[in-house]
Amino acid sequence: xxxxxxxxxxxxxxxxxxxxxxxxxxxxxxxxxxxxxxxxxxxxxxxxxxxxxxxxxxxxxxxxxxxxxxxxxxxxxxxxxxxxxxxxxxxxxxxxxxxxxxxxxxxxxxxxxxxxxxxxxxxxxxx
Amino acid sequence: xxxxxxxxxxxxxxxxxxxxxxxxxxxxxxxxxxxxxxxxxxxxxxxxxxxxxxxxxxxxxxxxxxxxxxxxxxxxxxxxxxxxxxxxxxxxxxxxxxxxxxxxxxx
Numbered sequence: 001x002x003x004x005x006x007x008x009x010x011x012x013x014x015x016x017x018x019x020x021x022x023x024x025x026x027x028x029x030x031x032x033x034x035x036x037x038x039x040x041x042x043x044x045x046x047x048x049x050x051x052x053x054x055x056x057x058x059x060x061x062x063x064x065x066x067x068x069x070x071x072x073x074x075x076x077x078x079x080x081x082x083x084x085x086x087x088x089x090x091x092x093x094x095x096x097x098x099x100x101x102x103x104x105x106x107x108x109x110x111x112x113x114x115x116x117x118x119x120x121x122x123x124x125x126x127x
Numbered sequence: 128x129x130x131x132x133x134x135x136x137x138x139x140x141x142x143x144x145x146x147x148x149x150x151x152x153x154x155x156x157x158x159x160x161x162x163x164x165x166x167x168x169x170x171x172x173x174x175x176x177x178x179x180x181x182x183x184x185x186x187x188x189x190x191x192x193x194x195x196x197x198x199x200x201x202x203x204x205x206x207x208x209x210x211x212x213x214x215x216x217x218x219x220x221x222x223x224x225x226x227x228x229x230x231x232x233x234x
Contacts, residue, residue, distance in 0.1 A: 045223035111177040112218035117170035
């Protein structure tokens with residue numbers, strides 16, 4: 001399972017660090033992803049990270065402000081959020097991605113598949 | 128970023144009805160698309176990845192099809208527990224992008 005923590009009230013321009021604790025599977029074998037959902041809105045992909053932590057991708061609005069990282073020894077995923085903006089107010093979910101591969105003929109490809117999600121942690125940005 | 132547009136935004140259908148939700152990409156994405164179901168106050172749940180591969184444990188009344196720019200999620204016989212909002216997610220390129228969601232209501 002995945003359990004997020006670290007949400008709460010963040011000051012505009014300030015910082016928050018979200019954590020996601022994994023259990024029940026070999027954390028180091030999986031890509032991991034952060035997804036957020038503003039109140040009453042749809043889902044927004046935020047960032048993902050490969051198994052070793054050496055490859056990361058971030059949403060354009062988070063580049064330079066958000067940093068995804070992981071500690072495989074602690075079975076934990078993180079999202080460092082700096083320069084908080086009002087529009088960062090949302091529930092933040094972490095999700096596991098087994099990145100399954102499927103083959104068609106001689107061609108195989110890897111896909112995203114966010115198969116286990118945490119319960120989410122709420123971040124509220126206020127002045 | 129690739130834009131994902133779902134239609135309809137909402138629908139109301141009866142138990143036993145066949146329901147179809149469409150997701151259109153602003154450019155070709157091969158078969159790099161997943162479908163997720165979200166019920167109020169809960170995290171999303173994976174239904175389908177790679178456009179048509181059903182996640183383990185998901186009922187067979189759910190199916191996905193399409194490639195390129197046009198994709199479909201079909202519920203062959205709507206059940207009471209299928210209410211919720213359905214989202215598509217492209218994983219063809221970064222940043223990944225979700226559709227805006229389709230809210231399904233049971234009549």
